[in-house]
């Protein structure tokens with residue numbers, strides 16, 4: 275997958291992304307599904323969405339934790355412009371998972387939905403997320419699960435899809451303890467949650 279053409283595709287899509295029927299049938303179900311898995315002892319102060327697109331998940335997060343500082347990061351400028359327009363009370367930055375422009379230990383929760391398979395260096399992206407999490411902070415990664423090998427042609431164009439085992443290993447290698455892995459939408463999406471212990 276050519277990284278610049280992939281981001282260009284999202285730039286082109288950004289103008290109509292929010293209006294797409296796909297949002298209601300697909301992305302909203304993933305967002306609602308992952309938010310159902312989140313249990314926290316106290317209200318999180320700082321929440322980051324990596325590969326935030328137009329900020330749709332962050333708008334749902336705002337309803338749940340109205341006091342939190344919300345930050346979205348996405349390399350597609352068109353997506354970020356749209357997100358800023360729709361959610362002026364959050365911070366949005368044009369950047370990638372591999373280089374997150376946030377200080378060490380500055381986030382309580384990090385989310386990423388259906389973006390991971392686009393990252394050119396997934397291990398580096400997870401290391402960056404571990405860096406910006408505070409000790410005790412959690413990362414919820416939701417992404418498309420690879421199909422069985424005899425159906426892999428259907429997944430062509432979906433970048434680097436990773437198995438549950440591969441994601442678990444990447445979390446552990448980055449210093450995140452895996453808390454749970456859950457399936458959404460009949461196993462099409464896997465949500466992995468990890469915690470930074472120290």
Ligand SMILES: C[S@@+](CC[C@H](N)C(=O)[O-])C[C@H]1O[C@@H](n2cnc3c(N)ncnc32)[C@H](O)[C@@H]1O
Pocket residue numbers: 281284301324325326327328330331347348349350353369370371372386387388389390392393394
């Ligand atoms: C399918 S969209 C999902 C957007 C949003 N998370 C949602 O659930 O609606 C994938 C997003 O990942 C972004 N993306 C691509 N490469 C990325 C990278 N290396 N780091 C972070 N985000 C990336 C794209 O620009 C795009 O906005």
